[in-house]
Amino acid sequence: MGNTNSCTFAPFMKKLLSSVLVFLFLTVTVLGQKDRVWGSWSSISVQYEFVKDWTFYFETQTRSHAMYNHFHYYEFKGGFSYKINKYFSALVGFGNYGTYDWKNIRGMKTQDELRLWEQFVINQSISRVNLEHRIRFEQASINKKYRNRFRYRLNVTVPLNSKTVKKNTIFAAGFSELFLTDTPPYFMRHRVYLGLGYQVTDYLNIQSGWINQFNYTFDKKGAKNYFMLNLAFKISKKEQKSENIPTPLPY
Numbered sequence: 001m002g003n004t005n006s007c008t009f010a011p012f013m014k015k016l017l018s019s020v021l022v023f024l025f026l027t028v029t030v031l032g033q034k035d036r037v038w039g040s041w042s043s044i045s046v047q048y049e050f051v052k053d054w055t056f057y058f059e060t061q062t063r064s065h066a067m068y069n070h071f072h073y074y075e076f077k078g079g080f081s082y083k084i085n086k087y088f089s090a091l092v093g094f095g096n097y098g099t100y101d102w103k104n105i106r107g108m109k110t111q112d113e114l115r116l117w118e119q120f121v122i123n124q125s126i127s128r129v130n131l132e133h134r135i136r137f138e139q140a141s142i143n144k145k146y147r148n149r150f151r152y153r154l155n156v157t158v159p160l161n162s163k164t165v166k167k168n169t170i171f172a173a174g175f176s177e178l179f180l181t182d183t184p185p186y187f188m189r190h191r192v193y194l195g196l197g198y199q200v201t202d203y204l205n206i207q208s209g210w211i212n213q214f215n216y217t218f219d220k221k222g223a224k225n226y227f228m229l230n231l232a233f234k235i236s237k238k239e240q241k242s243e244n245i246p247t248p249l250p251y
Helices: 002-031
Strands: 039-051 054-066 069-083 088-099 111-126 129-142 145-159 169-181 187-199 204-216 221-236
Touching: 039 069, 145 187, 169 204
Parallel strands: 039 221
Antiparallel strands: 039 054, 054 069, 069 088, 088 111, 111 129, 129 145, 145 169, 169 187, 187 204, 204 221
């Protein structure tokens, strides 16, 4: 019996180790471009399944150049998603995004953006490791100039004190996200996140951790480290019959 359990557990450990190594590689890469001053990044999201397989989504975000000081950015966005089956879902969303000069917060916005997006999500589970592949297409008006953008994000969620994510579960979460556009220099941005979360109730979880955002343009490039704190509400009118897997934020 002991040999059987070892054989069953070995493939899981190999896959988990592979995922950890990938994220460590990305982490080391972005830390080479770190900013000495950490910023803060906060968000609150709500997902409400108002009828079977249809969910309303809303999120607000704020970012500060320093730790909860020198506010310079906000987001308000929402949309509707449809659960195609256990593994696939689609969403259409719209949002307003504003950037300010933190040195003159009462001045005009330095960037005003309206954004429409469509996304497709693929969910996978490998033992206790939950994977989410998110593909997103964005159409944006930035200071009245049009831009397309493509994003791919790999999310990883692993419950630590339970086999599944349920009430009172502590979980590890992380993601790596790539931003591309259809105009030179094509590569725009990369984000990586590592953090911990706690499933407070069946419908609420709290997450916090480290996020690094690396931006690239022809004129300049550089990265910024943030401390992230998030609240996520996921509410369903029907009784939950399957695991409510938290999505690493921001959504």
